[in-house]
Amino acid sequence: xxxxxxxxxxxxxxxxxxxxxxxxxxxxxxxxxxxxxxxxxxxxxxxxxxxxxxxxxxxxxxxxxxxxxxxxxxxxxxxxxxxxxxxxxxxxxxxxxxxxxxxxxxxxxxxxxxxxxxxxxxxxxxxxxxxxxxxxxxxxxxxxxxxxxxxxxxxxxxxxxxxxxxxxxxxxxxxxxxxxxxxxxxxxxxxxxxxxxxxxxxxxxxxxxxxxxxxxxxxxxxxxxxxxxxxxxxxxxxxxxxxxxxxxxxxxxxxxxxxxxxxxxxxxxxxxxxxxxxxxxxxxxxxxxxxxxxxxxxxxxxxxxxxxxxxxxxxxxxxxxxxxxxxxxxxxxxxxxxxxxxxxxxxxxxxxxxxxxxxxxxxxxxxxxxxxxxxxxxxxxxxxxxxxxxxxxxxxxxxxxxxxxxxxxxxxxxxxxxxxxxxxxxxxxxxxxxxxxxxxxxxxxxxxxxxxxxxxxxxxxxxxxxxxxxxxxxxxxxxxxxxxxxxxxxxxxxxxxxxxxxxxxxxxxxxxxxxxxxxxxxxxxxxxxxxxxxxxxxxxxxxxxxxxxxxxxxxxxxxxxxxxxxxxxxxxxxxxxxxxxxxxxxxxxxxxxxxxxxxxxxxxxxxxxxxxxxxxxxxxxxxxxxxxxxxxxxxxxxxxxxxxxxxxxxxxxxxxxxxx
Amino acid sequence: xxxxxxxxxxxxxxxxxxxxxxxxxxxxxxxxxxxxxxxxxxxxxxxxxxxxxxxxxxxxxxxxxxxxxxxxxxxxxxxxxxxxxxxxxxxxxxxxxxxxxxxxxxxxxxxxxxxxxxxxxxxxxxxxxxxxxxxxxxxxxxxxxxxxxxxxxxxxxxxxxxxxxxxxxxxxxxxxxxxxxxxxxxxxxxxxxxxxxxxxx
Numbered sequence: 045x046x047x048x049x050x051x052x053x054x055x056x057x058x059x060x061x062x063x064x065x066x067x068x069x070x071x072x073x074x075x076x077x078x079x080x081x082x083x084x085x086x087x088x089x090x091x092x093x094x095x096x097x098x099x100x101x102x103x104x105x106x107x108x109x110x111x112x113x114x115x116x117x118x119x120x121x122x123x124x125x126x127x128x129x130x131x132x133x134x135x136x137x138x139x140x141x142x143x144x145x146x147x148x149x150x151x152x153x154x155x156x157x158x159x160x161x162x163x164x165x166x167x168x169x170x171x172x173x174x175x176x177x178x179x180x181x182x183x184x185x186x187x188x189x190x191x192x193x194x195x196x197x198x199x200x201x202x203x204x205x206x207x208x209x210x211x212x213x214x215x216x217x218x219x220x221x222x223x224x225x226x227x228x229x230x231x232x233x234x235x236x237x238x239x240x241x242x243x244x245x246x247x248x249x250x251x252x253x254x255x256x257x258x259x260x261x262x263x264x265x266x267x268x269x270x271x272x273x274x275x276x277x278x279x280x281x282x283x284x285x286x287x288x289x290x291x292x293x294x295x296x297x298x299x300x301x302x303x304x305x306x307x308x309x310x311x312x313x314x315x316x317x318x319x320x321x322x323x324x325x326x327x328x329x330x331x332x333x334x335x336x337x338x339x340x341x342x343x344x345x346x347x348x349x350x351x352x353x354x355x356x357x358x359x360x361x362x363x364x365x366x367x368x369x370x371x372x373x374x375x376x377x378x379x380x381x382x383x384x385x386x387x388x389x390x391x392x393x394x395x396x397x398x399x400x401x402x403x404x405x406x407x408x409x410x411x412x413x414x415x416x417x418x419x420x421x422x423x424x425x426x427x428x429x430x431x432x433x434x435x436x437x438x439x440x441x442x443x444x445x446x447x448x449x450x451x452x453x454x455x456x457x458x459x460x461x462x463x464x465x466x467x468x469x470x471x472x473x474x475x476x477x478x479x480x481x482x483x484x485x486x487x488x489x490x491x492x493x494x495x496x497x498x499x500x501x502x503x504x505x506x507x508x509x510x511x512x513x514x515x516x517x518x519x520x521x522x523x524x525x526x527x528x529x530x531x532x533x534x535x536x537x538x539x540x541x542x543x544x545x546x547x548x549x550x551x552x553x554x555x556x557x558x559x560x561x562x563x564x565x566x567x568x569x570x571x572x573x574x575x576x577x578x579x580x581x582x583x584x585x586x587x588x589x590x591x592x593x594x595x596x597x598x599x600x601x602x603x604x605x606x607x608x609x610x611x612x613x614x615x616x617x618x619x620x621x622x623x624x625x626x627x628x629x630x631x632x633x634x635x636x637x638x639x640x641x642x643x644x645x646x647x648x649x650x651x652x653x654x655x656x657x658x659x660x661x662x663x664x665x666x667x668x669x670x671x672x673x674x675x676x677x678x679x680x681x682x683x684x685x686x687x688x689x690x691x692x693x694x695x696x697x698x699x700x701x702x703x704x
Numbered sequence: 705x706x707x708x709x710x711x712x713x714x715x716x717x718x719x720x721x722x723x724x725x726x727x728x729x730x731x732x733x734x735x736x737x738x739x740x741x742x743x744x745x746x747x748x749x750x751x752x753x754x755x756x757x758x759x760x761x762x763x764x765x766x767x768x769x770x771x772x773x774x775x776x777x778x779x780x781x782x783x784x785x786x787x788x789x790x791x792x793x794x795x796x797x798x799x800x801x802x803x804x805x806x807x808x809x810x811x812x813x814x815x816x817x818x819x820x821x822x823x824x825x826x827x828x829x830x831x832x833x834x835x836x837x838x839x840x841x842x843x844x845x846x847x848x849x850x851x852x853x854x855x856x857x858x859x860x861x862x863x864x865x866x867x868x869x870x871x872x873x874x875x876x877x878x879x880x881x882x883x884x885x886x887x888x889x890x891x892x893x894x895x896x897x898x899x900x901x902x903x904x905x
Contacts, residue, residue, distance in 0.1 A: 606741055657705065
C-alpha cells in the first residue's frame with residue numbers, strides 16, 4: 045500500500061465518521077430541544093400553534109447544527125488536508141504530506157512514513173471521540189421521550205387538532221374536543237374541533253364530545269343526546285339535528301352552551317332538457333332523444349326516465365308505465381331515447397315522461413324529479429277538425445260551503461250544544477243541513493254530467509224534500525251504478541277500472557254519505573251526522589286524488605334551474621336594497637338584547653341560533669364574537685359589525701390599510 | 705340558507721288554486737337578486753309548527769275560509785314573531801266568498817286590515833312602483849270588475865305582517881316561468897319586492 049492509498053483510506057473512514065457525526069448531532073440537538081419543549085408544555089400547557097412553531101424550530105436548529113458541522117469538515121474533500129490532519133497528530137517531518145503529492149509519490153523514503161501503525165490507532169481513537177457524545181445524547185433523549193406517555197409525547201412531536209385533552213387539566217368543561225363524523229354516503233372527512241362554541245356539520249352527522257373531569261349532563265331541545273363516564277373523563281354523543289339547536293352541557297357548578305348548525309342535504313335537482321316542451325307527433329314512429337341535467341351536493345347514485353302511456357278514447361282508458369334505459373355521463377347529465385313504435389303507441393295515445401334521480405342520502409327524503417312532458421300521437425281526425433285550445437273549466441260555485449267547513453260548523457255546534465236551548469240547536473243544525481244539501485246537489489251535478497244523464501235529474505227532488513219523493517239514495521246509487529254497468533267491483537283505482545268509474549264511484553259514495561248526514565242534521569243530531577260527514581269528506585278526497593292522474597296535475601311540479609336564470613333579469617329600475625331598518629321595533633329589540641348580552645357568551649350563543657334563519661349575516665358576526673371571547677382574542681371588530689348590522693348602520697371596515 | 709317559497713295549506717277552501725305561482729316567484733327572485741333560492745316551493749300546513757321555518761308564506765283560494773283554532777293561533781304567533789304572509793283573493797271580488805270570510809278571519813285572528821299607503825316602503829324596496837301593480841285579471845269580466853287602488857295590511861309596529869290583496873296576483877302569476885320571455889315587462893317584479901321586504905324588514 046502506497047502512502048497515497050493509505051491516506052485515501054483514512055479519508056474514507058473519516059468521511060463516514062463525519063456523516064454519522066452530522067446525523068447524530070442533528071438528532072441530539074433536536075431531541076434535546078423537544079425534551080425541553082415537553083417540560084415547558086407540562087408546566088404551561090402550550091397552545092397548538094405555539095407547539096407547532098417550537099417543533100419546527102427544534103428541527104431547524106438540529107438541521108442548522110448539522111449544517112455547521114458539515115461545513116467545518118469540508119476539508120475532508122482534499123487528500124492533502126487529510127494528510128496534514130495526520131501530520132498534525134503524528135508528526136513525520138512532512139513526509140506523509142509530501143508522499144501524497146503526485147509529483148513526489150512513489151519515492152521509497154517517503155512511502156515509509158505511510159507504514160506507521162499509529163495511523164490506524166489515531167483513526168480508531170477519532171471515531172470513538174467524535175461519535176460518542178452525539179450518539180449518547182441522542183439515545184438518552186430518545187429513551188426519555190419513549191418513556192413519556194404517548195398522548196403527552198404526541199402533543200410535542202405531532203401536534204394535531206383535538207390533542208388539547210392530553211394537556212393539563214383545567215376547570216370542569218374548560219377543555220373539551222368535539223369530533224364530527226359525517227354520514228358515510230357524504231364521503232366527508234372527520235372533523236375535530238377544540239372547545240367549539242359552534243359545531244357545524246351535515247344533518248345526521250354523529251357528534252362525539254369528550255372532556256376531562258366529573259360526569260356532565262347534556263340537554264338538547266330537538267333530538268337526543270347521551271352522556272357517559274369514561275376512564276379519563278366524560279363523553280357526550282348525539283346526532284346533528286335537522287335544524288339549528290343549542291346543546292347544553294353542565295356539571296353541578298358550570299354550564300356551557302354549544303350551537304349546533306346543521307347543513308341540509310338537498311334532494312337532487314333534475315331538469316328535463318329534451319324534449320323541451322309538450323309535443324304532438326304526426327305518426328307513431330321514430331325515436332325521440334331524452335336529455336336531463338342532474339345535480340346534487342353529494343352525488344347521484346341512480347337516475348332514470350319514467351313514462352306513463354295512456355291509451356283509449358271516451359270513457360275507456362288503459363294506463364301502462366315503465367322505465368327507460370339511460371346513460372349518465374359525468375358533467376353532461378343523463379341521456380336516453382324513447383322509441384315510439386317499440387312502446388306500441390298508437391294514434392291518440394299520450395306519453396307522459398319525466399326524469400327521476402336519487403342521491404345517496406336517506407331514501408325517506410324522496411327523489412328528485414323533473415317537470416313532466418307529454419307527447420301525444422295525433423289521430424287522423426285531428427287533421428280534419430279545427431284545433432281548439434281547451435280553456436279552464438267554469439269557476440266553481442263559490443257560494444257553496446265546502447265539506448270541511450260544514451264539518452267545522454257541525455263540530456262547533458256540538459261543542460256549544462250543552463249551553464244552547466234545544467230549539468236553537470235544531471235550528472242551527474238544520475241550517476248546516478241545508479248547506480249540506482246544496483253541496484250534495486253540486487256533487488250530484490258532477491255525477492250526472494259524467495254519467496251522461498239529465499243534469500237536472502237530482503233537482504227534481506225539490507228544494508226541501510230530500511228524504512221524500514223521487515228516488516231514495518239507495519235507488520239513486522243503484523241507478524248510477526247501473527249506468528256505469530259496474531255493481532260489485534272494489535272501490536279503488538288500482539285495478540283495471542276506467543278512470544271515469546274511479547272518479548265517479550267515490551263521488552257516489554260521498555253523495556250517499558251526504559244524504560245520511562243531511563237527514564241527521566235536519567232532525568237536530570249533529571253528533572250522529574258527523575261520521576257521515578267525515579265519510580263524505582274522505583270520499584271527496586279520494587275522488588280528488590283520482591282526478592289527478594299521475595303524472596300531470598300535481599301542484600309544484602316546476603323545478604327551476606337557478607344557476608341558469610341567476611341575475612339575467614333587467615334590473616335597470618331596481619332600487620338598492622335597503623337592509624334592516626333601525627326604525628323597526630324588532631331591530632331595536634334585537635339591538636337592546638345584543639347590548640345586554642355582551643359579556644355573556646351563552647346568551648349571545650342562543651341569540652345567534654335564533655338569528656340563523658332571520659338574520660344570517662348577524663349570526664355570522666356573532667359567531668366571530670363568541671369564538672373571540674372564548675379564545676381571548678380580539679372581539680371589537682366583530683362586535684362593531686354585529687351591532688351595525690342590527691342597527692341598520694353602515695358596517696365598519698376591518699380597519700386594515702386600504703388603497704395603497 | 706336559501707329562500708323557500710311556502711304555500712299555506714289550510715283546512716277549509718282550495719289552498720292549492722295557484723300551483724305555478726311558487727316557481728314563478730322563485731324564478732323572479734333568482735332572476736333579479738342574489739338571494740339564494742331553492743328550485744321548488746314547499747307546502748306548509750297553516751296549523752303546523754313548520755310554519756315558523758319560513759319567513760314568507762303565500763295564502764290564496766276561491767272558497768270561503770274558516771281557520772281552525774290551531775291555524776288561527778299559529779297565524780297570530782307567526783305575525784308576532786316577524787313572519788310575512790301574503791293573502792291573495794283569487795276571486796278578485798270584494799263581494800266574494802273568499803274576501804268576506806278571509807277578512808273576517810284575519811280580523812278575528814290578528815286584527816283589522818288597514819289600507820296600505822301607495823308610497824309605502826314595500827313599493828320601493830327593490831323595484832319602484834307607484835302603488836300595487838294592476839293585473840290583467842281585475843277587469844276580465846269576473847269578480848268585482850274593479851281596479852283595486854291599494855293593498856291592505858296588518859302591521860306589527862310599523863312592519864307589515866300580513867299583506868292582503870284583492871288584485872288576484874294568484875291568477876296573474878300562475879303561469880310557467882319559462883313563458884316570461886313573451887312579456888315585454890315582467891309582471892312578477894312586484895313579487896320580488898314582497899320577498900325582499902319580507903327578508904329584510
